[in-house]
Amino acid sequence: VQLVESGGGLVQPGGSLRLSCAASGFTFSSYRMRWYRQAPGKEREWVATISSTGGSTDFADSVKGRFTISRDNTKNKVLLKMNSLRPEDTAVYYCNAMTYWGKVTLVTVSS
Numbered sequence: 001v002q003l004v005e006s007g008g009g010l011v012q013p014g015g016s017l018r019l020s021c022a023a024s025g026f027t028f029s030s031y032r033m034r035w036y037r038q039a040p041g042k043e044r045e046w047v048a049t050i051s052s053t054g055g056s057t058d059f060a061d062s063v064k065g066r067f068t069i070s071r072d073n074t075k076n077k078v079l080l081k082m083n084s085l086r087p088e089d090t091a092v093y094y095c096n097a098m099t100y101w102g103k104v105t106l107v108t109v110s111s
Contacts, residue, residue: 001025001100008093008105011085015109019080021095021102029053029073031098035080037091037107047093048080063089085109 007019021033035047048069049058057069063082071078078095090109095102 001097003095003097003100003102005093005095005102005105008107010108010110012111013086013109015085016081016083017085017107019082019093019095019105019107021078021080023076023078023095023097026097026100028076028097033069033071033078034096035069035078036094036096037089038094039088039091042091044094045091050078082107 002024004022005019007017009017011017030052032049032051034049036044037047038044045060047060047063048067050069050071054071059067066084068081082089087109090107092104092106094104
């Protein structure tokens with residue numbers, strides 16, 4: 001199983017970023033996918049979940065209304081669109097499937 005995140009970077013407060021996670025090594029369309037994040041000095045935090053079909057999503061209260069999660073089962077990718085970013089969104093972001101984790105992508109929100 002491989003999960004490879006991309007799309008992180010430096011963005012100003014109020015800006016947007018789109019994270020992508022490319023999955024391989026398993027039947028992607030059969031599994032729900034999740035995004036987590038870990039800010040400096042803090043524990044890992046669940047961010048969002050999308051069902052295997054993409055028909056159901058769920059978000060942490062801290063990102064609800066600002067982040068959206070989607071997936072493309074033809075391309076084995078899950079996306080996290082982050083809008084209205086805040087400094088407290090600064091973290092490394094992980095893609096998760098089952099017990100597997102990606103190698104993270106760093107998001108820094110700063111002016």
